[in-house]
Structures are given as C-alpha cells and as structure tokens.
Amino acid sequence: MSTVxxxxxxxxxxxxxxxxxxxxxxxxxxxxxGAYLAGAAHRPxxxxxxxxxxxxxxxxPLQDRSIAAREVLAELxxxxxPATVAQAQGRFFGFVxxxxxxxxxxxxxxxxxxxxNPSLPVASPVASVLDEVAAGWxxxxxxxxxxxxxxxxxxxxxxxxxxxxxxxDALLARAGWDVDRDGLFGAPPLRVIVGEEVHVSILKALxxxxxxxxxxxxxxxxxxxxxxxxxxxxxxxxxxxVILQAGNVNTGASDPFAAIIPAxxxxxxxxxxxxxxxxxxxxxxxxxxxxxxxxxxxxxxxxAHKWLNVPYDSGLVIVRERADLERTTAMQASYVASTDARPxxxxxxxxxxxxxxxxxxxxxxxxxxxGVAALIERTCAHARLFAELLTGGxxxxxxxxxxxxxxxxxxxxATTDAVIAAVQAEGTMWxxxxxxxxxxxxxxxxxxxxTTVDDVRVSAAAILACWAxxxx
Numbered sequence: 029m030s031t032v033x034x035x036x037x038x039x040x041x042x043x044x045x046x047x048x049x050x051x052x053x054x055x056x057x058x059x060x061x062g063a064y065l066a067g068a069a070h071r072p073x074x075x076x077x078x079x080x081x082x083x084x085x086x087x088x089p090l091q092d093r094s095i096a097a098r099e100v101l102a103e104l105x106x107x108x109x110p111a112t113v114a115q116a117q118g119r120f121f122g123f124v125x126x127x128x129x130x131x132x133x134x135x136x137x138x139x140x141x142x143x144x145n146p147s148l149p150v151a152s153p154v155a156s157v158l159d160e161v162a163a164g165w166x167x168x169x170x171x172x173x174x175x176x177x178x179x180x181x182x183x184x185x186x187x188x189x190x191x192x193x194x195x196x197d198a199l200l201a202r203a204g205w206d207v208d209r210d211g212l213f214g215a216p217p218l219r220v221i222v223g224e225e226v227h228v229s230i231l232k233a234l235x236x237x238x239x240x241x242x243x244x245x246x247x248x249x250x251x252x253x254x255x256x257x258x259x260x261x262x263x264x265x266x267x268x269x270v271i272l273q274a275g276n277v278n279t280g281a282s283d284p285f286a287a288i289i290p291a292x293x294x295x296x297x298x299x300x301x302x303x304x305x306x307x308x309x310x311x312x313x314x315x316x317x318x319x320x321x322x323x324x325x326x327x328x329x330x331x332a333h334k335w336l337n338v339p340y341d342s343g344l345v346i347v348r349e350r351a352d353l354e355r356t357t358a359m360q361a362s363y364v365a366s367t368d369a370r371p372x373x374x375x376x377x378x379x380x381x382x383x384x385x386x387x388x389x390x391x392x393x394x395x396x397x398x399g400v401a402a403l404i405e406r407t408c409a410h411a412r413l414f415a416e417l418l419t420g421g422x423x424x425x426x427x428x429x430x431x432x433x434x435x436x437x438x439x440x441x442a443t444t445d446a447v448i449a450a451v452q453a454e455g456t457m458w459x460x461x462x463x464x465x466x467x468x469x470x471x472x473x474x475x476x477x478x479t480t481v482d483d484v485r486v487s488a489a490a491i492l493a494c495w496a497x498x499x500x
Contacts (some may be wrong), residue, residue, distance in 0.1 A: 053097055054141060060105045061137075068114045072455025079110035118478035119457040119487055124277065124305050124433075126337040127476035131394035132387040136339050144383040147373035148366050152383060159385030160370050165392045166332075166344060169311045169400060172323050177350040179375040180384035181343035184304035187329035189233040190345040190357070190377055194327055195269050195298040196237055198352040202266060202296065208355070212238050219268045220244045223255040223283060225276055230302050239269070252281035252427055260288055266296030274319050274328075275306015278464050278471060280411075280431030282306055286321025299325040305334040305475065309431055311397070312404040318430060326352075335404060335432070337477045338387045345376070403477050407432045410474040410484050417488035423495070426464050434472040438495050441468040446498045447491070456490035457483075 085107050114120060116127035139155075146155035163178035172178075181187045196218060197207045205215050220239050222230065224246040234244065248259045253276035264270065270292050272283040289299050301307065301322055307330040309315040310322065322328070328346040332338035347353040358374045366374070373379045392400065411432045415425045418436050426435040438447045448461045448470050462471040470491075474484075 049097070053101060056098065057101060058137065060101070060109075064105070064109050064112075068112075069117045071114060073114045073117070073119050073458040074452055074455055075111045075113065082107050083111050113458065116476060116478060118476055118480060118483040120476060121472045121474060121487070122458050122460040124334050124473045124475055126334045127478045128339055129337040129391040129394070129477055132338045132391040135387050135390035139383055139386040142383070142386075144386075145380050146383045146385070147379050147381055148364060148371050149368040150366070155383035155386060156368075156370065156372070158389040159372065159383065162385040162389035162392060163344070166388070167346065169392070169397065170307060170323075170328075170330075171310050171316065172328065172346060173348055176346050176348050177353050177375060178344050178346040179353075179372060180381075180388070181345055181376060182341050182378075183333070183343040184302075184329055184331035185229040185233060185343075186377065187331065187343040187345040188230055188300070188302050188304075189236055191300045191327035191329050191347065192230075192233050192237045192239070192269070192271070194345075194347055194352050194356045195300050196239065197356045198326075198349075199267055199269060199298055201355065216267055218243060219265070221247060221261060221264070221268065221270045223247050223249050223253075223273060225249045225253040225278075226271065226273065227277055227302055227304070229304075230271055252276070252430065253279045254281045255283040255288065257284045257287035262291070264292050264295045264297045268292065268295065268297035270297060270299045272299060272301050272325070273306070274301055274303035274322055275309070275431060276433070277304075278433060278435055278462055278469075279427040280306060280429070280433040281427075282309070282319050282322070282430075284321070285319065285324060289321060289324040293324070298327070301325045301328045303328055303330045305331065306431060308335040308400075308404055312401045314401075314405055315408065315431065332388045332391070335407070335475055336388065336391060336400070337403065337475075338391050341382060342384050342388055350375075404432075407474045407476075407479065410479055410481070411472070413481065413484050414472055414474065414488055417485065418491065421488070421492040421495075423492070426467065426469055432474045434474070435462065435464050435469045436472065436491075437467060437469045438498075443495075443498060444468045444470065447495045450494035450498055451491055454490060454494055457487035459491075 115125055144152035144155040146152045146159055149156035159180065166178050167174055167176055181190060199218055200207055200215055203216050218239060220234060220243045222244060247255050250256050272285060272288065274282045292299050307328060310319050326348050330344050332342040332344060333340045353375060357376055364373060408431050411429050411434050414434045415429045419425050424437045426437055438444045445461060445468055452458055459470050459472045462469050
C-alpha cells in the first residue's frame with residue numbers, strides 16, 4: 029500500500045504560519061490561564077460591580093473585518109477574567125458546584141486541542157477507549173452492577189432525562205406498546221411516584237418526557253427530606269415509575285432505597301435514582317451506608333462536575349440493561365453504521381459530542397479509590413465544621429449534616445436573606461439561599477476539592493460578621 033507524502037502540504041508557508049500562530053495562541057492562553065489562577069485566590073469570590081459593568085465592552089455589533097486572534101484573547105482576558113466567579117479556589121459554596129481537580133483541568137487543556145468527537149470509535153479511538161474505561165471505573169467506584177452501561181451526558185439534568193426516557197419506553201414495551209413505532213398517542217398511562225422533596229430538574233425532565241403533573245404522585249418526607257418508607261404506596265404495578273433521590277439538595281439525605289425498591293420490582297415497576305451529587309457517597313467506605321440499596325435500582329443519573337470535581341459538561345446516565353438504553357437512544361443510518369462494542373451515539377441523546385470521558389478518566393487515574401474517598405470524606409468533615417462554628421455563633425442549623433450540605437438560618441426570613449446578601453457582597457465566600465420546610469435558609473454546599481479547614485474557618489467568621497452587621 030502506498031502512502032501519500034504530506035511534506036509539501038505541511039511545509040507550505042501558509043501551513044507553517046497557521047500552525048505557528050495556533051501554537052503561539054495556545055501557549056499564550058495557557059500563560060494567561062496561569063496568571064488568572066495565581067490571582068484568583070486573592071480576590072473576592074464574586075466579581076466587583078465595576079468588573080460586571082465593564083462587560084458592556086462585549087455588547088457591540090459584529091464588525092465587518094477580522095480582528096487578530098491574539099487581540100481577541102487579550103480582550104477576553106482583560107474584561108472576562110475579572111468578571112468571573114472564583115468557583116474553584118475553595119470558598120465558593122453555592123449550587124453544589126465542585127471545583128476542578130488538577131489532573132482533570134490539565135486533561136481538559138490537552139483534550140481541547142485534540143478536538144475529538146467520540147460518537148463512533150472510528151472517529152476517535154483514544155476518546156472512545158478513555159470513555160469506556162472511565163465509565164467502567166465509575167461503576168466500580170459506586171458499587172453499581174458491573175454489566176450496567178454508563179454513558180456521559182452534558183449534565184445531571186440530561187442524565188436524569190435520559191434515564192426517565194429509558195424507563196418510560198421500557199415500561200411501555202413490557203405492556204406491549206412500541207414507543208418507537210407509535211409514539212405516546214394512545215399509550216397506556218404511566219404512574220409516576222416521587223418524594224415531596226424531588227429536585228426541580230426531575231420535574232422538568234418528566235415534563236420533557238411527556239409525563240406531566242397529572243401523572244406525578246408525591247410521597248411525604250421526614251425531617252431530613254428523605255422519603256418515608258412507611259408512607260410509600262403499596263399498590264405499585266407494572267406501569268409505575270418511581271424516582272428516588274441520593275442526596276437531597278438541601279440536606280444531603282438519601283431515600284431508603286432498600287426499603288422501597290424490592291417491592292416496586294416485585295410489582296414490575298422501574299426505579300430511577302437522581303444521584304446528581306449524593307451518589308458519590310458510595311465511593312466512601314465511611315459514608316456508603318447512607319446510600320445502601322441504591323445498587324438495586326434500574327437506572328441512575330449523576331454528575332462528575334459536582335462532587336468528583338471534573339469540569340462542567342460531565343454528567344452520567346447509568347442503565348442496568350443495555351437493551352433498555354438502546355431501545356430509546358439507538359439510531360440507524362448507513363453513514364454512521366457501526367459494529368463496534370460501544371458507539372456512544374447509540375448510547376445517548378447526542379450524535380456529535382464533546383469527548384467528556386477524558387477528564388473523568390484523568391481525575392480517577394490520578395486519585396484512585398483512596399483519593400476519591402478522601403475527597404468525599406474531607407468535604408463532609410468541612411460541612412460538619414461549618415455547622416459547628418455557625419451553631420457556636422448562635423445561628424440555627426435546620427437539619428442534621430448528612431453529607432456536604434449545611435442549612436443555616438439567622439433568626440427570621442428577612443434577616444436570613446439580608447445576611448445572605450451581605451455575605452455575597454462582602455466577598456470572602458459565596459453561599460446561596462434556599463427555602464426549607466417553609467423557612468428561608470442559607471445553603472452551604474462544600475463540594476470543592478480545594479477547600480481547606482482554614483477556608484471554612486475564615487468563611488464561617490465572615491458569615492457571623494455579616495450577621496452581626498445586619499443586626500447592628
């Protein structure tokens with residue numbers, strides 16, 4: 029077999045100039061990223077009003093002529109970097125957002141230049157292999173069935189949506205209805221059961237799956253937000269979809285999986301678990317008892333960008349039976365035909381997609397079992413320290429600290445909201461607001477691998493100082 033000599037094309041003046049420019053730009057971007065990291069730890073977590081106002085420089089008509097890429101990068105850094113929220117420096121405690129593991133961050137830089145599309149293995153052998161390995165490691169870490177199928181998604185919401193679509197189609201197929209052929213018009217109605225503390229993203233996913241409010245039943249929860257097993261319906265059937273939760277978004281508490289799932293399965297129903305962050309408790313020997321029985325479910329949704337500290341766009345849907353997943357996600361066309369064992373475009377909602385598995389592979393390869401467990405356990409210890417310090421300062425922690433979430437209240441609703449606003453403006457740390465059992469609260473989510481004991485102590489002191497200022 030002859031090979032084509034690419035030397036003339038690669039050494040042409042135009043090709044050389046383009047390659048040199050790209051190398052220079054990537055190197056310059058890395059230098060600027062390093063400078064940003066060096067300064068981010070020494071600035072307020074939230075950007076200043078002046079930095080936000082300066083973003084107006086980007087609001088302009090698109091010009092006719094091109095601008096040098098180096099100038100564009102300089103402008104992006106000059107006005108964009110100061111207007112970021114410093115989410116990965118150890119003192120951002122909002123929205124259950126993890127930071128960025130060092131290995132994962134570095135892998136993202138390299139993978140960005142690889143620019144791979146792993147939708148089919150032939151399009152990127154390396155991305156396909158790393159995706160396969162990372163998915164298998166996740167199953168192993170979480171104690172889920174080793175023959176289940178895990179595949180990456182843009183985030184936990186899309187992971188849960190995929191799991192719900194798979195559950196819908198599987199339940200209807202068992203009842204003799206072919207969604208692929210007949211759609212949902214005239215399909216047997218499904219019964220959907222959730223806890224009253226169900227996350228709003230699950231309600232959105234149910235709506236997108238065509239399972240509206242009229243199909244949803246809620247089960248009472250206990251003081252921690254976990255479903256009460258004694259209140260769970262005993263009359264489920266083969267057209268029942270149950271959605272349970274690993275890690276309540278306010279308290280971190282999980283539903284009693286072992287007490288609920290077997291009876292649902294005995295009746296022929298399906299159980300999906302929303303484990304956006306709480307499912308990672310299974311990776312810790314000290315904490316996995318909090319999610320005992322979660323492995324009994326039929327499908328799971330989680331997110332590596334949260335507690336695993338992988339960059340964003342790294343959700344995972346996991347389905348026990350691959351045939352159920354493919355019933356919903358597979359597609360056929362001659363130009364994308366594949367006999368490969370794991371064509372990702374057949375295992376998810378997307379065709380072309382970012383090579384998401386690379387960063388998760390890097391994080392797990394660098395940290396191993398012990399490193400992941402240490403991350404989970406350390407952040408939970410930080411949450412307990414937060415609760416101790418704030419309680420000692422007179423604040424009211426509204427629920428026991430189960431994992432890495434702390435709910436704290438400062439007197440009445442108005443005062444609590446005022447303290448939250450003051451904390452966000454003061455800049456030492458950042459935490460958001462929530463409502464728990466009808467009362468306003470500050471929600472502190474300790475999810476960043478960079479957070480230290482000193483970060484917790486400094487942040488707790490800042491919160492109490494803001495509370496004193498509000499009262500004064």
